[in-house]
Amino acid sequence: MVRLLLYVFDLVMATIVAWILSRVVQRLFGNPRLGPQGRRPSAPGGASRSAIAGETARDPVCGMFVSTELSHRLRQGGETLHFCSRECLERFQTHATKS
Numbered sequence: 001m002v003r004l005l006l007y008v009f010d011l012v013m014a015t016i017v018a019w020i021l022s023r024v025v026q027r028l029f030g031n032p033r034l035g036p037q038g039r040r041p042s043a044p045g046g047a048s049r050s051a052i053a054g055e056t057a058r059d060p061v062c063g064m065f066v067s068t069e070l071s072h073r074l075r076q077g078g079e080t081l082h083f084c085s086r087e088c089l090e091r092f093q094t095h096a097t098k099s
């Protein structure tokens with residue numbers, strides 16, 4: 001019983017230490033979003049946090065509103081279409097070639 005408590009205590013301590021470390025790292029390296037990875041194709045919903053700034057456009061595939069700065073773009077005719085993700089862009093392209 002005591003052993004179990006010690007185990008749980010260890011786990012909690014490890015979590016706290018990991019949290020503090022991540023805080024320190026964040027403070028040392030500044031904004032983690034400007035890391036070396038740069039702009040990656042975001043996961044669904046990933047772009048929504050910064051989508052408020054600037055212009056937004058509607059993704060014609062899933063209907064989601066995306067920032068025109070972060071979107072995946074496709075030039076078609078005279079207009080530019082904006083997609084939330086590469087999947088949506090590809091889905092749109094396969095549909096466009098079919099019809």
Ligand SMILES: [Zn+2]
Nearest residue numbers: 059062084088
């Ligand atoms: Zn989409």
